[in-house]
Amino acid sequence: MNRIAAALVTITQPMALCEQDSNRITSPDITKHEFYKKRLDCKGIRILGSEAVSNTAFNIACERLLRMTRHTNSNIHNNLIKNNVDFRLIAINESMTDLPEHSHMKNVKGGYSGKGRSVDDCRGMRHGSSVFCSEENLVNQGDKSKYSPNKKDIFIHETAHAIMGDGLDATAKDDIKHAWKKAVNDMKWQNDKKKAYALSNSGEYFAELSMWYFGGHGDFIDDKKKIPKPGPGGLAEHDGLGFKVLSNIYGGDVAVELPEKTTAKTLSPITGFEINSIQSNTGPMKHNKVSLSFKLDEKNNNEDIDYLVSWVNYKGDVKWGFRINKSCPHFKTNTFTGHAWLVQKVILRPRFYFFGKKIKTYKRFKGFIADKTDGICII
Known part of the structure; x- marks a missing residue:
């Protein structure tokens, strides 16, 4: 059983990070990032x-993550590292949109x-390769907050999506999809x-059932x-196949393979007139x-320039996206071959x-079309 440390962080004497080859949890380190001042490995x-x-929120998040992966095939945790999965916590008095x-x-x-x-009111999501979760869901779960009843374990749900x-x-x-279809x-x-909500798709099925598997609902x-009743017993009684699939994954009976090592291809950007008609194919x-x-x-790492990267659908409509700037110099997202991504430069x-108050406008800057393999898009 892991022990949760609650030692205070000091700038003059930074704490050691959690060792990659152990389950020991320490206190978060201090960073020089403009927003993310704390980091725990x-x-x-x-x-x-x-x-x-709070430091406590960091420690609880780490303990829950390790609890979910502790008995799984080690390649699951290794794949999370390889795919740059990370966790970003939202303080009790922060909104999701306070995060860069x-x-x-x-x-x-x-x-x-x-x-x-609205994203302002959201207290947890998986966005790209990052998992976002609110502090109150970690330290005060079960106590009603100003945002929600706070009864469900958002961290478990969103981490299951990442897994x-x-x-x-x-x-x-495929095992999960089979159980969901049944x-x-x-x-x-x-x-x-x-x-x-578990019926929405195979991803939500796995995420919802994971909350039951780890003691909640x-x-x-x-x-x-309260049907099914909370906890793994309620899940096993209600959906035997779903419980078996999760037990095989979280219990280590599934031998997950490491993907073959591939070199991501640097994609050539679309610029000029063509960028005005970019759309997914x-x-x-x-x-x-x-x-x-x-x-x-x-060469742009130290410049105060914002870029908005957005997915463009098959009709050419600009949809959801994320920011890239010196505070967030990289972002990884999953997509499909032929999908179009538009980079817009934020201009005041x-x-x-x-004359008049300066407002944000977006100027089309670059575009990228996803190829048959993983890609790198340089902005």
Whole structure:
């Protein structure tokens, strides 16, 4: 059993980081990052947060991550490291959009999808290769917060997404999809009035069931009767195949393979007139999943320039995205062959041509089309 340390961080005497080859948890280190002043290395996986995030939250996050991966095949944890998975904590009095990656979404109605809740109010998500989770969900789970009832373990849910997306191989993912499809066909997670969130897709199925597996619960079929009852016993009783699949993964019975070592290709950018008509392409490889790593050109690392990187759909509509600047010089996202990504330069201009308050405008700068293999996009 891991021991949670709660020692204070001091700038004059930085603490040692958690060793990659051990389960020992220490206190976070101090960094020079403009926003993420604290960092804890959790067995090779970074956990980041501002000065406002308590040391206790860092330690609990690391303990929960190690609890989820402790008995799994070691390649799952290794794959998370290889795929640059990290965790970014939101302080109790911070909003998601206070974090640099999401600051462009402040006060934007509908959030990234345009149809959901605003990102300001969101207290957890997986965005690219990063997992975001609120401090209160770690240190005060079960106590109602100003944001939500705070009853569900968001950290477990979002970490499960990362494990499935970046830790498992195709065979393990197929096992999850098979269990999900059977649950859909058998109407396991619904009644006459409601379909539980676990039915949404195989990813949400795995993430929701993971909360039950580790002692909590996800979206009930019946809220009043609490069906399935919380905890792994309730899951095993309600969805035997789903419980078995999760037990095989979290218990280490699944021999996950390490992907073959490949060298990511640096993609040539689209510039000039063509950038105005950029859009995602359909084709025989449209279901081929790849990753793109967007990196700020080293010569621009010290410049105060913001870039907004956005996915462009098949109609040419600019959708969700993320920021790249000297505070966030790189961001990795999963996508598919033929998907288009637009880089826009953030420029401050007077509202009325030559006068008035300066407002943010976006100028198309570069574009990239995902190829058949992983790619690097230099901004």
